[in-house]
Amino acid sequence: MKFLCVECDRQMVFEERQLPGDGTLAAAFRCPQCGRAVGLLTNPMETQLVASLGVKIGGTTIEPQPLETVRGMITTGRDDAFADGTRDPGPGIRWSTAAEERLARVPNFVRGMVKKIYADYAKERGLVEITPAVMDSARSELGLEGM
Amino acid sequence: MPLNIRTYHDLTEPDRSGLPGQIAAQRRRVAARLAGVGRVVAVMSGKGGVGKSFATAGLGRALALAGRTTGVLDADFNGPTIPALLHIPVARCALRNDAIEPAVSSDGVRCFSMALLLQDGRPLGFRGPEAESHVWRETLEAATLREFLADVAWGTLDRLLVDLPPGIQRFQELVDLLPAPPAVLTVTIPTAESRDAVRRAMQFAQERGAQLLGVVENMVDGPFAGDAGEALAGEFRVPLLARIPWHPSPDVWDGVARRMQRAS
Numbered sequence: 001m002k003f004l005c006v007e008c009d010r011q012m013v014f015e016e017r018q019l020p021g022d023g024t025l026a027a028a029f030r031c032p033q034c035g036r037a038v039g040l041l042t043n044p045m046e047t048q049l050v051a052s053l054g055v056k057i058g059g060t061t062i063e064p065q066p067l068e069t070v071r072g073m074i075t076t077g078r079d080d081a082f083a084d085g086t087r088d089p090g091p092g093i094r095w096s097t098a099a100e101e102r103l104a105r106v107p108n109f110v111r112g113m114v115k116k117i118y119a120d121y122a123k124e125r126g127l128v129e130i131t132p133a134v135m136d137s138a139r140s141e142l143g144l145e146g147m
Numbered sequence: 148m149p150l151n152i153r154t155y156h157d158l159t160e161p162d163r164s165g166l167p168g169q170i171a172a173q174r175r176r177v178a179a180r181l182a183g184v185g186r187v188v189a190v191m192s193g194k195g196g197v198g199k200s201f202a203t204a205g206l207g208r209a210l211a212l213a214g215r216t217t218g219v220l221d222a223d224f225n226g227p228t229i230p231a232l233l234h235i236p237v238a239r240c241a242l243r244n245d246a247i248e249p250a251v252s253s254d255g256v257r258c259f260s261m262a263l264l265l266q267d268g269r270p271l272g273f274r275g276p277e278a279e280s281h282v283w284r285e286t287l288e289a290a291t292l293r294e295f296l297a298d299v300a301w302g303t304l305d306r307l308l309v310d311l312p313p314g315i316q317r318f319q320e321l322v323d324l325l326p327a328p329p330a331v332l333t334v335t336i337p338t339a340e341s342r343d344a345v346r347r348a349m350q351f352a353q354e355r356g357a358q359l360l361g362v363v364e365n366m367v368d369g370p371f372a373g374d375a376g377e378a379l380a381g382e383f384r385v386p387l388l389a390r391i392p393w394h395p396s397p398d399v400w401d402g403v404a405r406r407m408q409r410a411s
Contacts, residue, residue, distance in 0.1 A: 006150055010160070023275075023276060045276050052275075052287040054293070057164050059165055066246050067295075067298045068294070068298075069290045069294055070264070070290075074265075074273060074274075076266050076270065077264050078237075078264060078266050082242065084242050
């Protein structure tokens with residue numbers, strides 16, 4: 001899927017992704033020449049199809065986690081399936097109380113992986129504290145639907 | 148007046164999404180993970196209930212006991228039985244760097260299965276829109292197969308046996324994911340109905356470039372009559388590796404393992 005600015009005959013460049021949490025996805029693409037932006041809006045079915053392929057519109061900057069699609073998508077997994085529920089977030093990174101409360105609401109089946117992804121995101125950007133705002137940014141930037 | 152626009156393949160500018168590149172990276176990850184695997188062997192049948200998982204587990208155990216490092220990937224995500232057949236207790240999956248450690252049976256067979264992940268008695272459920280779920284569910288199961296291949300620390304193996312569900316869909320997904328088509332071991336029961344269904348599966352595998360290692364005829368001398376094993380072996384010019392009786396002795400798989408090794 002690509003977008004072309006017909007007037008400028010230039011391929012539009014991915015700029016931003018939003019995951020409102022209702023299964024839909026919004027992505028903005030901008031023409032590098034005239035600056036015009038268009039929005040790609042997918043319905044839950046279309047969003048799901050892309051997610052099922054294990055790819056992310058707009059790409060991602062961090063390495064995929066082991067079984068990332070499986071863990072992110074399965075709803076009937078055992079709470080204690082993985083021994084990573086308390087993975088160390090890494091040196092120099094702390095979680096705010098509000099972020100920890102939000103993380104605690106993530107199903108245990110996927111929580112350890114989500115924690116690692118947020119920690120990697122924070123480390124990559126030189127952040128020392130993970131807050132709900134950081135989690136929101138990570139969700140949009142990394143395309144973490146449902147995490 | 149129609150717009151004179153360039154089409155998809157005319158666009159050559161860098162694309163941050165790079166979806167084809169993401170797919171290619173997934174394939175490279177599979178290839179890298181399986182670089183230490185001597186051979187991938189798909190255990191398949193066009194027919195359900197013929198004992199594919201039973202044969203896979205018996206063969207895996209026999210190979211391991213013969214000193215061959217062996218893994219079993221349980222690709223039947225909706226009816227996973229391999230851990231039970233290998234007597235592997237359900238335990239927490241451990242992570243090591245970029246991969247999940249496989250479970251290991253007391254015989255030394257490395258195994259990964261959906262049975263290790265699911266709640267007891269619950270079917271495999273995926274998050275997503277309920278309506279028209281058939282559109283995306285098979286894609287998700289293909290992604291699951293990819294991650295079971297790429298994200299489990301299989302290590303160095305002589306053989307990785309892949310226990311497929313009935314039919315041909317999962318086999319096609321396996322062919323799509325692997326750098327080269329897997330070898331195929333086919334399981335049938337003696338009946339003409341099984342023969343006809345398994346024939347289609349063997350034909351399908353052959354057309355996709357898979358080497359057919361041979362046929363195992365299961366549940367012989369029981370209530371099922373026929374000669375499906377012999378007929379299929381003759382038709383495809385492959386060995387009939389074994390005729391497994393209704394109540395096989397544990398060592399029956401040793402012979403199958405030896406003959407399969409020779410065939411491959």
